[in-house]
Amino acid sequence: MMKAHQLVTKSTVCVLMMLAAGVVAQPSKSLQADLAGDSKLEKIEVRYSGKGESGDFYHIVVLDTEGNSIWSGPKVMDEKNPLVFGSWHHGASLPQAIGDIDGDGMAELIAPAPQSDVSPTTFRIISWTPNGFVPVKTATYLAVDDNLDRFSNTKSEKYEGRWISAFESVEAGGKAKVDITEYRGGSEVKTGRAVVTFDKEGAMVSSWIKQLDGDFKVPTVSEKTSEPSETVEENYGGDDGPLAVYVCQIGMEDLKNSQGGQLIEMQAVLAQDRANYHRFKLRHREDRPDEQYFKSPDNRLLFARVPIKATAKAQQIFTSGSAILHVTVYSDRVEVKLSSE
Numbered sequence: 001m002m003k004a005h006q007l008v009t010k011s012t013v014c015v016l017m018m019l020a021a022g023v024v025a026q027p028s029k030s031l032q033a034d035l036a037g038d039s040k041l042e043k044i045e046v047r048y049s050g051k052g053e054s055g056d057f058y059h060i061v062v063l064d065t066e067g068n069s070i071w072s073g074p075k076v077m078d079e080k081n082p083l084v085f086g087s088w089h090h091g092a093s094l095p096q097a098i099g100d101i102d103g104d105g106m107a108e109l110i111a112p113a114p115q116s117d118v119s120p121t122t123f124r125i126i127s128w129t130p131n132g133f134v135p136v137k138t139a140t141y142l143a144v145d146d147n148l149d150r151f152s153n154t155k156s157e158k159y160e161g162r163w164i165s166a167f168e169s170v171e172a173g174g175k176a177k178v179d180i181t182e183y184r185g186g187s188e189v190k191t192g193r194a195v196v197t198f199d200k201e202g203a204m205v206s207s208w209i210k211q212l213d214g215d216f217k218v219p220t221v222s223e224k225t226s227e228p229s230e231t232v233e234e235n236y237g238g239d240d241g242p243l244a245v246y247v248c249q250i251g252m253e254d255l256k257n258s259q260g261g262q263l264i265e266m267q268a269v270l271a272q273d274r275a276n277y278h279r280f281k282l283r284h285r286e287d288r289p290d291e292q293y294f295k296s297p298d299n300r301l302l303f304a305r306v307p308i309k310a311t312a313k314a315q316q317i318f319t320s321g322s323a324i325l326h327v328t329v330y331s332d333r334v335e336v337k338l339s340s341e
Contacts, residue, residue, distance in 0.1 A: 031098045033107045035128050040065050044109065046085065046094060052077035054253075055088035055280075060095065060109075060133070071132040079114075082124060082135035088114055093124070099170020101125075101198040109133060110167050120163035120181075141203055143182075149205035151196065160184055162212075164196070164203065174198040175206065182212055189298050243302075244293040244329040247339050248273050249286035252321045266310060266318055266336065270327065271303040286324045286339070293329070303334065310336040 032041040042062055049057040060083075062071040073083045085094050091114025098109045109126040120140050127136045141151035143162035151164055166179040175197050182190040192212035196203040254273040255263050263269050274294035276282040294300050310318070314336045317323045328335040 031095060031109075033098045033128075035062065035107055037105070042070070044095065044098060049075045049084075050077060054079060055086055058085040058087075058094065059083070060085070062132075073133065083126065083133060085111060086114075097167040097170045097176065099176065100172075101170060101174055101176060102200075103174055103198075108136070108170075110170070112166070113138065120161070121165045123164075123167070150202065151204070152202040165191075168193070171195075176203070177209070178203075180212065183301065189301060242328050242330055244290040244327075246290035246327055247286060247288040248277070248325050248327060249284035250318055250321070250323045250325060251284045253282055255319055255321065262319075264319065266308050266315070267303040267334075269318060270308070270334065270336070271300050274300050274303075290327075290329075302329065302331075306331075306333050308334050308336060311338065311341060313338050313341060 030046070031044040033044070034040060035042045042064055045061045045063060046058050047061055049059050051057070057077050059073040059075045061069055061073070064070050074081055076084060078084055079086065079088060086092070087094070093111055093114045095109055095111045098107050100106060101108050101110070107128040109128070111124045111126070113122040113124055120142055122138050122140045124138055125136045126133045128134075139153045140155065141164040142154045144150045144152055148162055151162075160183055162180060162182040164178045165181040168177040168179065170176045175195055178194060178196055180192045180194055182192075190212040193209040195206045195209065197206050248270075250269060250273055254269055254276055256272070263272060273287075274290065275297075277287055277290075278292075278295040279297075314323070314325055317338075318325065318336075324339045326337050326339045326341070
């Protein structure tokens with residue numbers, strides 16, 4: 001019977017922060033699990049493969065108790081390969097946990113798919129077999145409307161609701177320690193941590209470690225902070241003024257969604273552009289600062305919840321791969337025009 005995994009070194013959060021900062025060294029995280037059912041813990045390591053056009057690539061290697069490699073994933077620069085991991089311009093995807101979440105006695109490796117800031121997390125589920133790791137499915141665990149402690153594997157384009165956003169560990173009996181995020185529109189984002197038990201339908205909260213809290217409120221102009229080098233020299237005219245004013249160049253990297261596919265909605269493109277600017281330091285020649293307002297992932301949720309009012313010219317060319325936009329952000333709308341208008 002497969003035993004629960006043990007986290008050996010730094011947390012996934014630290015790994016992602018290191019990668020987002022541009023460090024290309026091997027992530028300092030490994031996982032352990034009894035893959036062979038012999039009460040011996042094999043080690044699953046994440047190793048650096050190289051740098052490609054979309055960012056840094058990683059592969060996994062399985063080591064026995066003596067440190068010998070018994071299986072290795074593909075060392076290729078291919079985001080679409082389900083056994084390839086990375087820290088890419090449109091999001092990061094690295095293993096978070098391993099354990100038996102479906103009760104079949106085999107270990108499942110769990111890794112988030114790269115995602116934008118305003119969507120529920122999709123996880124890649126990769127099962128250990130006698131021939132090595134094999135992709136099984138993708139899963140998005142969204143709360144059921146009539147029971148918010150029950151999460152089902154649901155395909156949905158909704159940006160609002162409650163969902164499992166990260167795995168901390170997987171324990172025996174199909175239990176897992178997970179992070180949970182809730183967004184209901186407006187100005188609140190809540191996060192918490194719970195122990196959930198998995199079954200064929202999804203997962204159910206067994207106990208809360210940290211109740212959902214940490215409400216995020218959209219700051220007013222007087223509450224905003226900015227670094228001196230990032231200020232915009234405009235008079236916002238009091239509390240009714242903009243939250244941010246900036247210019248951005250929408251490159252091809254800004255037009256990819258959380259799975260690397262094409263984005264066609266302006267709010268998603270604007271959110272991805274600011275995530276690339278702040279989180280991944282991917283900046284184009286004409287990109288300009290936004291007073292650090294969109295440095296916060298919570299603030300980038302604003303694009304999904306308020307109307308985007310764009311001029312006809314901006315609407316026409318914003319997906320061209322070279323559009324330069326002038327963006328004015330208010331608490332109840334976002335106004336977009338070409339910088340030349």
